[in-house]
Amino acid sequence: MTIEAQRDQQDDPKETLAYIRRTMESASTFTAISGWGLVASGLVGMVAAWLAWSGGVAADLRIWIPAATVSVVIATIANVLKARGIRVPIWSGVMQRIVWVMTPTLVAGALLTFAINNQGASQLLPGTWLALYGAGLTAGGTLSIRAIRWMGIAFLVLGAAALFLPNLGLAMLATGFGGLHIAVGLDIVWRHGG
């Protein structure tokens, strides 16, 4: 963009007002992620890990698919409630970008789950889930508070450990989907109010 073009853009009041609006929206939704929602998702993760351990199958899809669904529903409700509480639009430009950034990795995760399961290599599922969820969080976290990005990187590390040491798969799932969600959720509650 030339200097002249930049000046024209900056001197356009409509564009300037849109920039102010976008920036205010980004600042408002930046901390609108619900810490309590993450804590609740973590508790669901802990219960799922315990059920999987009791059943003796680490990546039991009959446990983990319902657990993931329940977690998504809880997180969505908690985020809507927090956004309403601090009076910010829930479906803002920032939220749309976060969803668009995260969705491809989550869809890839779903496809790989069925492909890997069909090939009978279910010992690779915990690492695949953790790594892809971590990739999505790390990318989506660039639009939100740093804790989300760090959580994404931690999930990637757990995923790598689970892929190379499949025997630790269930422990990594419990640490990630249970422990990390609870720890980061409490941190957000403490630092960003709820």
Next chain:
Amino acid sequence: MFGDMAGSPAPEDLDRLVHERMRLGIVSALAAQDRLSFADLKAILQTTDGNLSVHARKLENAGYIRVQKGFEDRKPKTEYSLTAKGRKALETYLDQMESLLTEAREALEKK
């Protein structure tokens, strides 16, 4: 563009401190969030440490924003908030932008 319409604010009437894009971003973000850390502000505005520091200092010197330095988990933490003067400057700037748009619309309707 500003000088084209009679009655609209001339470029020299605009508060240059707020008109600059990065400083406008800082003031707008702080109008939406009471307090923001340096790191959060940097992420929201997608800028560099140096750029944010320079512009934040200009706003601080003008009394538009307040800077609080402290520690969190033994690490230094800088937090920014908007002063009453800064909020007023943003409101005035918004009024000027809106009057420019209104006059542009009126000029269009006359044709």
